[in-house]
Amino acid sequence: MLILAADTSGKQGSIALAHGLNNGTCDVIEVVPLAGGTFSAQLVPQIAALLSKHGFKKQDIDAFAVASGPGSFTGLRVGLAAIKGLAEILAKPIATVSLLEVVAIAGGTKGRVLAVLEAGRGEVYAGQYEVSDERATMIDERLIKLDSLAATDGGPALVTPEKSIAETLVAKGVRAVEVPAQQSDAVAHQGWKKILAGETVSPEALEANYIRRSDDISAMMALETHAVTAAHWSRQQYEQIFAAREPRREALIIEREGIQGFLVARALDKEWEIENMAVSGPARRHGLGTRLLGEFLDRARGTGAEMVFLEVRESNHAARALYEKWAFVQSGRRKGYYSGPEEDAITYCLYFA
Template sequence: MPASQSVAEFRPGAGLLVLGVDTCGPSGSVALARLEMSTAQISGQTAWDIGQSAEILGQVTLAGRTYSATLVAAIAELLTKHEARLADVGAIAVVHGPGSFTGVRVGLSAVKGLAEPGKTPVVVVSRLEVLAAKVGVPSASLDAHRHEVFLRLAGREGGAQQLLAGAEELMEINPAPTRVAVCDDEAATLLESVWQGTELIRSEAPTATDAIRTCVPAILAGEFADLALLDGFYLRRSDAEIFGDPSTAKARHV
């Protein structure tokens, strides 16, 4: 199937290949999945639907700090293993942060380079959202280093807020969430020290496979990113920006 096709143009019963990319954590991954597309008539309009979650065809794990050298080769290996070409990929799901500044940029740059020639649709998703969806709770937290956490807080009306927080900021959040998904000891330790009444639900770290599954509704709804505006979701500035600014460096040591 040409990569320039949109989801709405696929024939009923045709499989939609989805590539997943996550380079935001201490280790990364790429995954390939197939969505079996079917159509249903709702109030006279045709709607895309899938009866079950995506069929995961395979996943390749990437060692941390090697993304720039291994990411594209891993994608090529995964496609070749499943007798697919880049032109066969109908959509790409990419995790755009928060996480390693370099990892986020490497992943997004690679996805832009892969998607632009064939106008392949791209869906972006937060790593916090993926972790929350993986566990099945609305709130999630990841280690942000420097005694801080990346935090996703569910809103009362269904929305979600994502922020960077240390112990002081966590104490100001009232009420604290009742359940939070975590996948690393550092985030769990900080949350336990402040929110004694919160249940921490531990999980394996989210992967590209989890990202694809989280993005299925957005793919089917055609909620694609504008590649020209696609950027990382950092939640804080890079080390170069922080430590390269004399006034900021001075303030950190007052």
């Protein structure tokens, strides 16, 4: 059985091809790295190249295994969207695998295990698992302060692929086992076990496991409050972005010691509307707006979209220059569209050739 596995949860993602064997093991054919954390432009072509290199077509894929999180919001959305699209076309099953799960198994310890991954801002993703016979049953996964792990000595075995975390904990007298960084081959191994056990999901039920911080939405709201040209939304509107059943809305978020910028768009048949976009004040004029827009256009083009459109305040010359740089053309005007202060909206559209 041919399995395609993908992990786009962090800066160094990868895809893998593997043969799933009836005895529950997996023969990995090849692992291909996806460097840089910007996967939207390279993921689908890399998948096609990997299949072609080994004499396969996409129709030869029997099942998919994908890292569902935790990790980068944008990276996870890119990877899951690609797998969802292929699985829908091919009508093949998907096994979702938590990165914390594969880390717990990589420790080689049976019984209660606490797997730990870097989350930034002095926090870590921590997953408590019961490990037996190369399978792991999740007890809970959460986001906690790294310092709080210093009080866990004498508890579950602690496993992490992060050298800095292991060194910090050992220095505080906590027993921590450092394991190699886990890639998509490990996702393939655990995914195949789940496929054999019938633990799969349909494309429409595929969702990411973000383990989001409770203050992320507050950070996005604060960012747009100080970006006077952004759309000002309610908390409920932002919560809908992260909702599991929002398959036709996409968000890109740039995180660097906190949320530095975001773009939200929704699909309307073969068209995409950019609904909101904001970049923090200190991060402006550093290319983040260009990066967000370029990433999104790659995503939209990859879905088969024919056109992208948006509205922008007439006075927002910087944003208008950015859109025109990406070949958007002015398509109309909406009188008095904006309030606080009242202002006309200029509509722009971009048609994909």
